[in-house]
Amino acid sequence: MPEFSQRNERIVALFVVGVLAFNPPLLRVFDAGPDVMLFGIPLLYLYLFLAWAALIVCVALLIERPKRGSGKQEAFASRETKIRRDSG
Amino acid sequence: MLPAWLIFVASFGYLFLLFAIAYYGDKRADAGRSIIANPYIYTLSIAVYCTSWTFYGxxxxAASSGVGFLPIYLGPTLMFTLGWFVLRKIIRISKVHHITSIADFISSRYGKSHLLGGMVTVIAVIGIMPYISLQLKAVSTSFDVLLYSPGLNGTEGSGDFLLLGDTALFVALLMAAFSILFGTRHIDATEHHEGMVAAIAFESVVKLLAFLAVGIFVTFGVFxxxxxxxxxxxxxxxxxxxxTMEDADSGWVTLTVLAMAAIIFLPxxxxxxxxxxxxxxxxxxAIWLFPLYLLAINVxxxxxxxxxxxxxxxxxxxxxxxxxxLPMAEQQPWLVLFxxxxxxxxxxxxxxVATIxxxxxxxxxxxxxxxxxxxxLRLTERGNVSGLLLGIRRGAIVLILLLGYLYFRLIGESYAxxxxxxxxxAAAAQFAPAIFGGIFWKGGTRLGATAGLSAGFLVWVYTLLLPSFARSGWLPVEFIEPGPFGIEFLRPYALFGLAGLDHxxxxxxxxxxxxxxxxxxxxxxxxxxxxxxxxxxxxVDIFHQPGNEAAARMWRGSATVADLKALAERFMGAGRVHEAFTGYARKHQFDLDRMQEADGELVQFVERLLAGVIGAASARVMMASVVKGEGVGLDEIMEILDEASHVLEYSRQLELKSLALEEATEELTAANERLKExxxxxxxxxxTVTHELRTPLTSIRSFSEILHDNPDLKMDERQKFLLIVIHESERLTRLINQVxxxxxxxxxxxxxxxxxxDMKSVIEDxxxxxxxxxxxxxxxxxxxLPDRTSVIRGDRDQLMQVVINLLSNANKFCWPDVGRVTVTLTAGSEYLTVSVSDNGPGVALKDQQQIFEKFHQVLDAETGNPMGSGLGLTIxxxxxxxxxxxxxxxxxxxxGSTFSFRIPTPPSPVN
Incomplete structure (x- = not known):
């Protein structure tokens, strides 16, 4: 796995963000009670589902970005573009 | 509202549809055109995670704790975020080793141990029992709600239709039959149940749509x-x-952790x-689609x-x-049915899926x-065992469902x-240490896993399972409060006094x-x-291995192809084995018919094939019955590997030693040359010394002889000769002292x-x-000389000798009468320098270094005779x-020439 290192770090970071977002200290921040509503939905509910959706979107973007192919190709491709940028 | 017959027709119709899908899936798989080989079906099949628990529970x-239901779905989302590390690794390992279940995985990891595999199985069966009872309860309750809820239904008493009277038992038996039809129609080499997966994926679509339909109806229809x-x-x-978080807070973190473990470790x-x-x-x-599914079904x-x-x-x-x-109360019969x-x-x-x-x-x-x-039982020699395998599995399915039913009858009715x-x-979470430890830490041992699993399982039984029996009246309720035998310390819901947490x-x-x-x-x-x-x-190193080829090459047992084929056929049937073998032969390009002896790779191939059917541990035992000689002999392979590594180590050491030896030889040669020199x-x-000694001796001797032989020598002659003798003796003494x-x-x-x-006084003396x-x-x-005293640290006599040597040399090399010698003492900050200059012939450049060597004597430019002992400057x-x-x-x-020497002065000036 080490060939993916940067993406791996991002995945772990996302995981940590998820753990933080879905657990009490941060949840309490959004736990504003039944009277605080946004678009007619209690803030706590809205936060939970939107944060959830955002996490899924981030994971999808991260995982799906290199269409097919291994990390080596990915690294190679990025190096190639870099070289091109450098030379151009 | 809905006639009972319609409910049953719809139920059976649905089950029949499922079966048709499964059948079609299997057919396509056999034809090599799989319908499930895409990530979407795979994701939907994972959604089997959403059970009646999700659908009804x-x-x-939510009705009792607000958002308290969400951790069960947030946990898997988090775990799938890490899926690229954890799941991919487990999947890769399982593919390489033909793992067939979580028990197989753990037993395989810890040395293909039968004991561990059995233990994991027992824990899984007992642990899943409540879960299955949950499904039975949910289905039978849903029947009851449809049939007997007078307040909702309107038409009363249609339940007479139910002959068995016990809905849950009926449901259990029906499901058992269904699972048997689904999962144990034949024994497959790859242990893939493509038909089942197709059906599960379809079910995931149905339950999602049904739940969304109800949700949309309630949200936008009723409200x-x-x-x-x-x-x-x-x-x-x-x-x-x-x-608010008020009712959801308790156990929020626990539920998240539990769900994270459950999404992988539930069988x-x-x-x-x-x-x-x-x-x-x-x-x-699947890493992002599955969480998306969870999100959708929870909205x-x-x-x-x-x-x-x-x-x-x-x-x-x-x-x-x-x-x-809700749909019943709103008189929506078709939505209710859906x-x-x-x-x-x-x-x-x-x-x-669970029973399979x-x-x-x-x-x-x-x-x-x-x-x-x-x-x-002569199982290792019997003919076709695949029938026996199927029988065992079918029996197991019935047993599992009956256990689930039993738990439901004993406990389940009183719980949500x-x-x-x-x-x-909580039971499934017990597998987490052994598996996470197993794939990321090489140090985990079989005994460690056994100890951990059994200890965790026992605590689970004591703190969750037994109390639930007690609360349902099957154990004395005193077991919970004040604790077993009245020992408060051992209360199962507050073990060792740990109170204040939910159970x-x-x-x-x-x-x-x-x-x-x-x-x-x-x-x-x-x-x-x-x-x-x-x-x-x-x-642990699954991603860094080329494969098992090395181990296969080391294999030294012998087995015939026919034996291997016969063994595999007993478990998998002739057709599938033939397929597998020809596929293997095609891939490796050899003719199976002509090949008599199996090579290591083929033996491994068959062992993996068998492992896919009967598990790794049993496959090993079966292989040992066919393979002659030393057998698969992992220990032997290891020994060979050990030997090889020892030999390597030896040769490496030898090389090192020979290198060291070469160095030593070189040093020795150098030392030898130096010695020779x-x-x-x-x-x-x-x-030189002898020569030097002989010269004065000869002179002493000859003059003594002259004195001896000529007694009538004149007095002044005699005096002169004696003086020479004395001088030569002195020179001899000096020479000997110097040597x-x-x-x-x-x-x-x-x-x-x-x-x-005080250098000044030395020079003066x-x-x-x-x-x-x-x-x-x-x-x-x-x-x-300077006026001040110039003090250094040294040996006065020796310093005196140096000065005397230099002065007498200067004197010796000067021409008489015109010679001039100057001795100078300069006191610097760090050194005292003494110089002795003369106006003699000087020293040739080539001699300037060598004159300090032993016996380097400068020959007299005129006479060609040596002029000193050759030791003064050396000393x-x-x-x-x-x-x-x-x-x-x-x-x-x-x-002329100037001889100088300098001696460092002590750091702190003494004067």
Missing amino acids: SVGR DGFGDLFRQAAAEPELRSLM RQFQVVVVENIDESHLRK FVLPIAFGGLLRFPDGGIDADTFVLA AFIGGLSAATGMVI ALSTMICNDLVMPVLLRFPW LVTIGLVSF ISHSLFWSLLVNAGAYVAVSLAGRQNTIERIQATVF LDQLKDEFLS LDLTKMETGSMEWRMAEV AVATLSRLFDERNVALAVN SRRIVEHLGGRIWVDSTPGQ
Whole structure:
């Protein structure tokens, strides 16, 4: 796995963000009670589902970005573009 | 509202449809055109995670704790975020080793241990029992709600239709039959159940659509959108707390952790995520699609819960049945039917996969190992065993469902759905230390895993399972309060006085603590045997291995192709074995018919093939019955490897040693040459010394002879000769002293009398001593000394000798009468420098270094005779260098020379 290192770090970071977002200290921040509503939905509910959706979107973007192919190709491709940028 | 017959027709029709899909899926798979080989079907099959618990139970949980149902879905989302590390690794390992279940995985990791495999199976079966009972309860309740709820139904008493009277038992038996038809139609080499996966995926679509339909109907049909719904709910004082974390807080973290573990370690999840995975790359999509599915199926949980609470404010309707009750109350028969089918699909999906996974485990890891142990069954020699395997699995399915039914009858009726399910989650979490440890840490041992699992399981039984029996009246209720035998310390819900946690968190804390603790401690205390070590490396380093080719090449047993084929056929049937073998032959390009002896790779291939059917541990035993000679002999392979590594190590050491030897030889050669040189020098030295000694001796002797032979010599002649004899004797003594001094200095045995020495007085004394010599040859001697005393640390006598040597040399080399010698003392900040200049012939450039060597004698430019002993300067240099100084000569031939030496002054000025 080490060939993916940067993406791996991002995945772990996302995981940590998820753990933080879905657990009490941060949840309490959004736990504003039944009277605080946004678009007619209690803030706590809205936060939970939107944060959830955002996490899924981030994971999808991260995982799906290199269409097919291994990390080596990915690294190679990025190096190639870099070289091109450098030379151009 | 709905006639009973319609419900049954719809149920059976749905099940029949499922079966048709499964049948079609299997057919396509056999034809090699799989319909499930895409990431979307794979994702939908993972959604078997959403059972009746999700379909009915989430709403019930939401009605009592607000968002408290969400951790069960956030946990898997988080775990799937890490899926690229964790799941991919488990999938890769399982593919390489043909793992068939979670029990197989753990047993394989810890040295293909039968004991561990059996233990995991037992834990899984007992642990999943409540979960299955949950499904039975949900389905039978949903039947009952449809048929007997007078307040909702309107038409009363249609339940007479039910002949058995016990819905749950009926459902259990029906599901058993269904699972048997699905999962155990034949024994497959790859242990993929493509038809089942197709059906599960279809069920996931059905339950999602059904739930969304109910949710949309409640939100937009009964109420006027989310805003209206939540506004009405917020107006009810008792519902307001559901919109906060107040009721959800307790156990939030625990539930998240439990769900994270459950999404991999529940046997059915392991089955669909790992075992049924066709292509590792499908995981890429599933990693985000599956959480998306969870999100979608949860969006309407809260609206349905609030809708139910608002619609049935008196609490007469169980919140677990809101999904059905709401459309019923709104007189929507088709929606009710759809919701019912959705609930049925959620339950059947779970039961089918769970029973198939568990029955595989019971067969491969519990029953087969035991059967293989009885020699009188002659199982290793019998003909076709695949019938026996199927029989065991079918029996296991019935047994599992009956156990689930039993638990439901004993316990389940008094609990809510989610509470029952969580008990199972806590059991599945016990696998976490052994598996996470197993794939990321090579040090975990079989004993460690055994200790951890059994300890964790026992704590789980004590803190969750037994109390649930006690609460249902099957154990004395005193067991819970005040504790067994009245010992408060051992209260199962507050073990060792740990109170204040909810039951699940409490149990999870203690069980995982002892589980992980025992696993790590016992692993660290013990040692791994050979096969454990191999498996540990193979599992942990799965991404860094070329494969098992090395081990296969090392294999030295012998087996015929025919034997291997016959063995495989007994478990898998001739057709599938033939397919597998020809496929293998095509891939490796050899002719099976002509090949007699199997090579190591083929043996491994067959072992993996068998492992796919009966598990790794049993496959090993079976292979041993066919392979002749030393057998698969992992120990032997290891020995060979060890030997090889020893040999390598030896040769490496040898190389090192020979290198060292070469170096030593070179050093020796150098030393030898140096010795030779020294020897030569010694010879020269000796010959010089002898020569030097002989010259005065000869002279003494000849003059003594003259004196002896001529008694009538004149008195002044006699005096003159005697003086020569005395001089020569003195010279001889001096020479001998010098040789002795030099030897002493060279061997380090010279005694130095170190003291503070005033260089000025040394020079004055030396000059006084030599003044007569200078006078004799009429050489002028000038002395330049500073006024102050110049103190250094040294040996006064030796320093005196240096000065005398230099002065007498200068005197010796000066021409008489015109010679001028100057001795100068300069006191610098760091050094005292003494220079002796003369106006003699000087020293040739080539000689300037060598004159300090032993016996380097400068020949008299005129007579060609040596002019000194050749030791004076050598001794001077030794003395000066010993005192930390330096001696040198500056000279221009023909214009005299200056010999100088300097001695460092002590750091703090003494004067």
